[in-house]
Amino acid sequence: MTVAIVCIAGIGLVAAIALALADKYLAVREDPRIGMVTAVLPGANCGGCGFAGCDGYARALVAGTAPNGACAAGGDACAQACAKILGVEAAATEKRVALVKCCGTRSEAIRVGDYNGICDCNVAAATAGGDKGCRYGCLGYGACANVCPKNAISIHDGLAKVDKRLCIGCGKCVKACPKHLIELVPASATIHVLCNNPDKGPSVRKVCGVGCMGCHMCERLSGGKEAGHFKFDGFLAKVNYSNPPEDAAIVAKCPAKCMIEDPHFESGH
Amino acid sequence: MKPKTTESHLVLSSSPHTHAKSSVSRIMLDVIIALLPTTAMGIWFFGMSAVWTIAVCVSTCIVTEALCRMAMKRESTIGDLSAVLTGLLLALNLPAGLPLWMAVAGSVFAIAIAKQVFGGLGMNPFNPALAARAFMLISFTGPMTTWLKPICRCKCDAAPDVLTMATPLATMKRLFGHDATASATPHFQQAIDSLPSTWDMLVGNMPGCIGEVSAIALAIGAAYLLWRKVITWHIPVSFIATVYVYSLIAGGAPAYMQVLTGGVMIGACFMATDYVTSPITAKGKLIFGFGCGLLCMLIRQFGGYPEGCSFAILIMNAICPLINRWTQPKPFGAK
Amino acid sequence: MILVGAVLVNNFVLSRFLGCCPFLGVSKKTETALGMSGAVVFVMTIASAVTWCLDHWLLAPNNLGYIHTLAFILVIAALVQFIDIAMKRFLPPLHAALGIFLPLITTNCAVLGAAEINCKQGTGFFEAVFFSFSAAIGFGFALVLFSGIREKLAHANPPRCFRGIAMALVTGGLLSLAFMGFSGLVKLPY
Amino acid sequence: MKTVKSPFKFKGGVHPDYNKELARESAIERMATPAELVVSMSQHLGAPAKCIVKAGDFVRRGQLIGEKNGFISVCVRASADGQVKAVEKRLGPAGGMADAVILDTTAALPEDLPPVEPLKPLDWKNATREELLKRVEEAGICGMGGAGFPSAVKLNPPPGKRCEYLILNGAECEPYLTADFRVMLERADRIRTGVEIMRKILGMPAVRIAIEANKPEAIAAMEKAFADIEGNVEIVVLPVLYPQGSEKHQIYATVGRVVPEPPALPIDVGCVVENVGTVAAIADAVEKGEPLLERVTTVSGDAVANPKNVLAPSGTKYSDLLAFCGGTKEDAAKVISGGTMMGFAVSSLDIGTTKTTSGLLFLTRKKVFQYSSQACINCGRCLRACPMNLNPAEISKAVESDDIKTAEDAHVMTCIECGACSFGCPAYRTITQYCRRAKNSIRARMAAERAAAQAAKAANP
Known part of the structure; x- marks a missing residue:
């Protein structure tokens, strides 16, 4: 029995010494802050920051090659925590979420053709410009939903919809959309214009029942041009998200019915 | 609610807009x-x-x-x-x-x-x-592994009341296998005689699986597939050739018997040529057929089972992704 | 003979079901599978050499055969730690690719299994080392084959409940089924 | 001059139903200028031209309305007299939006409109190489086979590269199309002149005229036109095989050279390939001072009442072309700009023709093939059909599961999108579309990387 214990202890001792030596002479020293930063990042590995996963971003942050606050998923709290580890000041960031600026469902927006091919917006758009009459509208083939790391986007009735509660604002969908109609907007904003067509009223009307015609009704009702709640691009109203409107009454008055007041972006009428 | 569409509702799809009649x-x-x-x-x-x-x-x-x-x-x-x-x-x-x-x-x-x-x-x-x-x-x-004798058509029918008998492959294994001692026994000649004749092997008058016995019928089927361009020649030819050459070199039972008996014919023409589980390139197919033939003969000669065809193909199925990886075609103009 | 026997007939993963953890864990990409195979071959060969010496020169003479499992575990764990440190120093890309699975070789029962089998059979030193080497090659062979299939299956569209590990297990089972064909090919004493 | 059979055969290729008999016998008919033209600024490969007119302007036929905008670009000239109704983004046949000048050709031009100086006819035998090149550029000529590569760029090899072979593409391997065939029959003398001009520009290279064996009349016409030409000129009869008209495959079939993978161009192996229609256009531009304002378009398909080869000004709306051919006799379920193998399905007949519109097909429901994709069964037909020797099965499977990296490793960028893979796929997979999708996302990624590299460079000079 004693021999056994001595034996095992001896083996253990030899191994321990060997390992200790190895650790001393062969070890690779890494900046310990990398691990600490990785720990405070959300760990979703969404790639929204532009780096290969959270670990890649942590390395870049420590190396000083990436700006702090690029992690949209972690938001402000995460940036603050990173700043604390790195010993720098963090600029306050506001949580932003994706908004699909189209509400032309199958029953509202005209389809000019019968698309037959891969279910992906980019290829559908490259096939005769897509089957939707409106050249600016959501095709509904789910390119954004496919890239969403949080499955926050779903397709209903030929239209992509973002669930605000799940969205982490990584912005991948913004890049994926061939029609460039997804925008990151402040999560606190509740009133939105769901249209992306800057054409004149009559040509919008020809292709969609709920397209913005640029009538300026929303602007007038929210205090006029001076109030600055809306901006106009051609004949398209856009919410000025640095000064968003607050009176929800204007939504119901929109003659084109392309405005919503909805905390979860569950649009549709 | 029906989707809104324009009057001239055209089909939109990516090229090509025509298709060969294959399905x-x-x-x-x-x-x-x-x-x-x-x-x-x-x-x-x-x-x-x-x-x-x-x-x-x-x-x-x-x-x-x-x-x-x-x-x-x-x-x-x-x-x-x-x-x-x-x-x-x-x-x-x-x-x-x-x-x-x-x-x-x-x-x-x-x-x-x-x-x-x-x-x-x-x-x-x-x-x-x-x-x-x-x-x-x-x-x-x-x-x-209980083989029904071909009903009432077996010429070598020594005992008519026996309904089952060993396949020629099992007999061959016993006779010519690497640890065979049968040649010393007086039953050797009798066992040799119990092997079906070449003609019986061709038409299929021997014990075995339902579909593997008739080499001629299988060859007709394979010819039809080749004619219809459903399969290419690579896998059957390399498979059967490997089996043939291997048995020539290894000795033992006559090489043609190794090809005609057991599952080699049906395996080479119908099982190994299964699209999904075989390599896609011609080179890969040749390697695949060679591997099937080799493994099949190794198992026949040394293995515990008298027939190794299905196992050989299954193992090659497993190697197929790696073969595909190694035999990617070289694009026109690539270095 | 030992090589064929250990690689094909009594394949560690496919017929003894040893080392299933890394078999399922690192078989998603052929490159990592190759790396893992290399690491296992290395660890297993060295480990069997060390454990053989330990068994023959220290434990057996002192009638301590009953604690050999304990002692082996200790030695193997230390060895793997050592390799982990060395690899991080000299082969960082491979280290990054293997990730958690390198330390996990510690708990890879295949390594211990090989040592145990050697010990039980009382084989000579070179035979024991060669057997472990062959077994590791067999492990690597199965791992690479499996990774090839899994790479192909990455493009498959299985029912939701079978995604991931479930499908990998079914595939492993079928692969094992295929390897049954080798049974009897070589008669090993083990 | 001699006629030879193609000595080299490339791997792969398919045999679609050609259906050329529909419009084959109808001679080229000139169409009257329609009331409205939609002249796109993007009729060619490369950067769209910069529009220099605005709504309300009056323009004369041949007047410059779009300036060349970059190195790989082509100018655009008004294809008829008229008044600019609007300049707006219009949908092109390939699905992209580009500026287009909407021209009202019925408007009476004011009498005090200053005349536009037309291009003067050039005596090409005495003109310099530079004069000839400048003329090709001013005339707005681009490849009329389909891709629309600027001819002036093609005819001016970069320093260090020499053109040894000028290859005339008269293969016209696309189903239904007969425009090039009719041009070869009816305008053989123009092609002859064009070849001589191009030979002069390129420094007297050898000439190969590539024609598929199913056009014996065109071969005879070319033999007659080129009978007395001097130098190394051969008519190469190609076997009937799609995609024989692909630039790379034609080079291989005629002179046995292999163009390396992109970004290599034919000139890297000493070849310049030009479509027969383009060659005739070059002859007109030089000898007559006539810019490229119109082209022969095959209007065909089983839904068209009278399939024809129409000579129409560019910008002619598809609906006008159809009306000129007697409208449809049955409802068209699909309209294709180009041929059935590589053409684009369009959603509207308001699109105007361009310099590259070789055909316009109207197909009835029974000719429309619906792709309802099944899983790939690994049969290898696509692999055998692929003229670029790729592995389309692997590419399509990888792209299907969003694995663009694997597709890139499988050389998807080498794909010429000929459609041979999808054509024969028994599982009706839209393999070509998968390739296109992979290529688009790789191009987008490369562009983003370039932009990032440039930004980094700008930040740290």
Whole structure:
């Protein structure tokens, strides 16, 4: 029995010494802050920051090659925590979420053709410009939903919809959309214009029942041009998200019915 | 509510806007047609028990496929005839007279485990019929190696009351195997005589699986597939050539016997050529056929089973992704 | 003979079901599978050499055969730690690719299994080392084959409940079924 | 001059139904200028031209309305007299939006409109190489086979590269199309002149005229036109095989040279390939001072009442072309700009023709093939059909599961999108579309990387 214990202890001792030596002479020293930063990042590995996963971003942050606050998923709290580890000041960031600026469902927006091919917006758009009459509208083939790391986007009735509660604002969908109609907007904003067509009223009307015609009704009702709640691009109203409107009454008055007041972006009428 | 559309509703699709008249179901139908001669020969030699086995396998496969697709909530794929083909191939690889419940179990295994688990046709890494056969061979070793004698047509019929007998392969293994001591016994000559004649081997008048016995019928089927351009020559030729050359070099039983008996013919022409589980390039196909032939003969010569064809193909199925990886075609103009 | 026997007939993963953890864990990409195979071959060969010496020169003479499992575990764990440190230093890309699975070789029963089998059979030193080497090659062979299939299956569309490990297990089972064909090919004493 | 059979055969290729008999016998008919033209600024490969007119302007036929905008670009000239109704983004046949000048050709031009100086006819035998090149550029000529590569760029090899072979593409392997065939029959003398001008520009290279064997009349016409030409000129009869008209495959079939993978160009192996229609256009531009304002378009398909080869000004709306051919006799379920193998399905007949519109097909429901994709069964037909010797099965499977990296490793960028893979796929997979998708996302990624590299460079000079 004693021999056994001595034996095992001896083996253990030899191994321990060997390992200790190895650790001393062969070890690779890494900046310990990398691990600490990785720990405070959300760990979703969404790639929204532009780096290969959270670990890649942590390395870049420590190396000083990436700006702090690029992690949209972690938001402000995460940036603050990173700043604390790195010993720098963090600029306050506001949580932003994706908004699909189209509400032309199958029953509202005209389809000019019968698309037959891969279910992906980019290829559908490259096939005769897509089957939707409106050249600016959501095709509904789910390119954004496919890239969403949080499955926050779903397709209903030929239209992509973002669930605000799940969205982490990584912005991948913004890049994926061939029609460039997804925008990151402040999560606190509740009133939105769901249209992306800057054409004149009559040509919008020809292709969609709920397209913005640029009538300026929303602007007038929210205090006029001076109030600055809306901006106009051609004949398209856009919410000025640095000064968003607050009176929800204007939504119901929109003659084109392309405005919503909805905390979860569950649009549709 | 009906979607709004314009009056001139045109089809929008990516080029090309025309298509050759080929379809998966047509390919499967061609293989089934090519299997008809050997099926007929199997029924001719093994009688009603063969008919029952075939009927049970095919119908079980179809039902299992339908049920699996329903359970997965996906569209039915009965129409592509692949389930029918799997059932037929499985049946042709079973001995006649096998208890039918075993055939049912095998068919369910083939479709449910070996195919639909992976998502159905095109996704399975192993040939479903062969996987099922291997499963049955291991689970029901006894019944799976009990061979019905071709009914009333066996010339070498020494004892008419015996309904089962060893396959020529097993006899050959006993006679010519590497640890054979039979040559010293007085039964040697008798055993040699019990081997079927070359003609019997060609037409299929010997014990074996329902569909593997008739080399001529299989050759006709293979010729049909080649003519219809369903298969290419690479796998059958390299498979059979490897078996032939190997047995020439290794000695033992005559090389032509090694080719004509057992599952080499059906394996080389119908099982190894299965699209999904064989390499896609010509070079890969040659390697694949060579590997099948080599493994088949290794198992025949040294292994515990008298027949190694299905195992050889299964193992090569497993290597197939790696072969595909190594034999990527070189693009026109690439360095 | 030992090589064929250990690689094909009594393949550690496919017929003895040893070392299933890394078999499922690192078989998603052929490159990592190759790296893992290399690491296992290395660890197993060295480990069997060390454990053989330990068994023959220290434990057996002192009638301590009953604690050999304990002692082996200790030695193997230390060895793997050592390799982990060395690899991080000299082969960082491979280290990054193997990730958690390198330390996990510690708990890879295949390594211990090989040592145990050697010990039980009382084989000579070179035979024991060669057997472990062959077994590791067999492990690597199975791993690479399996990774090839899994790479192909990455493009498959299985039912939701079978995604991932479930499908990998079914595939492993079928692969094992195929390897049954080799049974009896070589008769090993083990 | 001699006629030879193609000595080299490339791997792969398919045999679609050609259906050329529909419009084959109808001689080229000139169409009257329609009331409205939609003249796109993007009729060619490369950067769209910069529009220099605005709504309300009056323009004369041949007047410059779009300036060349970059190195790989082509100018655009008004294809008829008229008044600019609007300049707006319009949908092109390939699905992209580009500026287009909407021209009202019925408007009466004011009498005090200053005349536009037309291009003067050039005596090409005495003109310098530079004069000839400048003329090709001013005339707005681009490849009329389909891709629309600027001819002036093609005819001016970069320093260090020499053109040894000028290859005339008269293969016209696309189903239904007969425009090039009719041009070869009816305008053989123009092609002859064009070849001589191009030979002069390129420094007297050898000439190969590539024609598929199913056009014996065109071969005879070319033999007659080129009978007395001096130098190394051969007519190469190609076997009937799609995609024989692909630039790379034609080079291989005629002179046995292999163009390396992109970004290599034919000039890297000493070849310049030009479509027969373009050659005739070059002859007109030089000898007559006539810019490229119109082209022959095959209007065909089983839904068209009278399939024809129409000579129409560019910008002619598809609806006007159809009306000129007697409208449809049955409802068209699909309208294709180009041939059935590589053409674009369009959603509207308001699109105007361009310099590259070789055909306009109207197909009835029974000719429309619906792709309802099944899983790939690994049959290898696409692999055998692929003229670029790729592995389309692997590419399509990888792209289907969003694995662009694998597709890139499988050389998807080498794909010429000929459609041979999808054509024969028994599982009706839209393989070509998968390739296109992979290529688009790789191009987008490369562009983003370039932009990032430039930004980094700008930040740290």
